[in-house]
Amino acid sequence: MFDSIKKIFSSEDDLPVNTTGKPNISREKSAELYAKAKTYFPGGVNSPVRAFKSVYGTPLFIEKGDGSHIWDADGNEFIDFCCSWGPLILGHNNAKVRERVIEVMQNGMSFGAPTALENELAELILKNNKFVEKLRFVSSGTEAVMSAIRLARGYTKRDKILKFEGCYHGHTDALLVKAGSGLVTFGETSSAGVPKAFADETIVVSLNDTEALKKAFEEFKDQIAAVIIEPIPANNGLLLQSKEYLQFLREICTQNGTLLIFDEVISGFRIGFEGAAGLYQIKPDILTYGKIIGGGLPVGCYGSSDEIMGSVSPDGPVYQGGTLSGNPVAMAAGIAQLTEVLRMGFYRDLANKTEEFTASIQRFASARSYKFKVFTIGSMFWFAFTDKETITKAEEIDPASMDKFKVMHHELINRGVYLGPSGYEVGFISSAHTKVDLERAKRAIFDSLDLVFNTK
Numbered sequence: 001m002f003d004s005i006k007k008i009f010s011s012e013d014d015l016p017v018n019t020t021g022k023p024n025i026s027r028e029k030s031a032e033l034y035a036k037a038k039t040y041f042p043g044g045v046n047s048p049v050r051a052f053k054s055v056y057g058t059p060l061f062i063e064k065g066d067g068s069h070i071w072d073a074d075g076n077e078f079i080d081f082c083c084s085w086g087p088l089i090l091g092h093n094n095a096k097v098r099e100r101v102i103e104v105m106q107n108g109m110s111f112g113a114p115t116a117l118e119n120e121l122a123e124l125i126l127k128n129n130k131f132v133e134k135l136r137f138v139s140s141g142t143e144a145v146m147s148a149i150r151l152a153r154g155y156t157k158r159d160k161i162l163k164f165e166g167c168y169h170g171h172t173d174a175l176l177v178k179a180g181s182g183l184v185t186f187g188e189t190s191s192a193g194v195p196k197a198f199a200d201e202t203i204v205v206s207l208n209d210t211e212a213l214k215k216a217f218e219e220f221k222d223q224i225a226a227v228i229i230e231p232i233p234a235n236n237g238l239l240l241q242s243k244e245y246l247q248f249l250r251e252i253c254t255q256n257g258t259l260l261i262f263d264e265v266i267s268g269f270r271i272g273f274e275g276a277a278g279l280y281q282i283k284p285d286i287l288t289y290g291k292i293i294g295g296g297l298p299v300g301c302y303g304s305s306d307e308i309m310g311s312v313s314p315d316g317p318v319y320q321g322g323t324l325s326g327n328p329v330a331m332a333a334g335i336a337q338l339t340e341v342l343r344m345g346f347y348r349d350l351a352n353k354t355e356e357f358t359a360s361i362q363r364f365a366s367a368r369s370y371k372f373k374v375f376t377i378g379s380m381f382w383f384a385f386t387d388k389e390t391i392t393k394a395e396e397i398d399p400a401s402m403d404k405f406k407v408m409h410h411e412l413i414n415r416g417v418y419l420g421p422s423g424y425e426v427g428f429i430s431s432a433h434t435k436v437d438l439e440r441a442k443r444a445i446f447d448s449l450d451l452v453f454n455t456k
């Protein structure tokens with residue numbers, strides 16, 4: 001035990017000094033927990049990005065969260081912009097969500113039989129979202145996407161799907177596929193264990209490229225079951241697409257009898273209650289949700305028209321089920337959270353707050369001529385070390401710029417600001433982030449930027 005801890009400490013010693021004038025924050029307890037975790041889990045984690053491989057140091061083990069703040073095992077306090085990767089739009093440990101969950105838990109945790117809570121969450125969604133007529137609850141975003149793909153294939157009786165380089169859709173086999181070389185390519189698997197035969201059914205093209213799309217539809221005429229896109233790609237930087245491009249996508253799918261799937265696992269209930277579909281007023285054929293929908297508990301969902309959902313079992317031939325699907329405790333968290341976001345002005349206030357925060361950071365960076373751009377939409381933001389005005393494709397991100405993010409991340413950790421541990425991840429602002437939090441965070445970000453740009 002002692003030896004493994006010592007090893008981690010010596011790697012901790014490799015941490016660069018920071019410029020706060022104080023030593024690096026203490027990570028003794030986190031390091032101890034991480035040493036143990038590494039004997040239990042691959043890489044010491046239950047989801048890879050948590051392992052801090054793209055930033056300095058080892059993962060912080062979080063002990064509690066409240067509002068916009070989290071505390072790690074060593075008692076360090078941070079203003080949190082990861083927000084559990086997006087689900088916590090009301091911040092940590094929201095009282096309304098917590099109380100509803102506790103109330104429901106008093107009656108038991110799971111029945112494997114229908115409950116009124118499933119109806120309640122469904123009604124809340126369907127009454128306030130004109131893009132979905134019927135839905136099915138599952139337990140994660142990955143599961144929602146996997147089911148949506150199967151539904152599209154079952155409904156259209158076609159096998160191929162088309163996805164975009166730079167969009168993430170969870171870890172379902174068919175979508176762990178990246179572009180090969182060329183305008184339109186069969187995907188190459190991006191994970192071991194995905195049969196080549198699966199990847200052969202997935203076509204990959206660049207974002208924001210109408211020619212590539214046209215070519216794909218010519219080459220694979222009447223074979224493409226579905227096109228899947230994050231309408232606001234937010235898993236590989238924030239690659240904002242134009243409304244015109246998304247409209248083009250809608251039209252080309254319609255012309256070819258291909259279903260358009262909007263994967264709104266991040267953007268759903270984040271960019272307004274109706275997500276990106278509502279923002280752009282574009283109606284996809286199938287929608288997937290996750291993250292915010294479960295109020296911090298594991299919930300995913302896919303939905304479509306009454307007619308298309310008629311293909312799902314037991315009504316139709318497309319099989320999909322789940323032991324814990326529609327779990328009452330998870331439904332309760334979702335109901336409580338979605339009830340809050342439906343309050344008048346919720347999204348406007350959140351977007352205004354984010355806009356003020358990001359604009360002020362951009363002004364600071366621009367005034368100093370730093371090659372730094374804050375991309376933002378709604379309550380999401382992405383820090384890009386670039387001088388490009390727009391970035392709409394994965395290929396436009398310079399991998400070398402991630403070195404700068406790494407330094408910034410280290411400086412911010414030491415200044416009590418927690419960002420997701422990779423420069424490809426976006427940040428999230430919750431309704432719990434106060435003016436004081438954002439002012440404090442801004443100052444930390446300014447100092448970190450000065451360091452990043454003046455020491456290199």
Ligand SMILES: *Cc1c(COP(=O)(O)O)cnc(C)c1O
Nearest residue numbers: 140141142168169170263265266
């Ligand atoms: C997070 C995410 C997923 C996967 O959801 P999990 O709950 O992690 O399985 C799928 N699609 C998008 C767009 C996501 O952001």
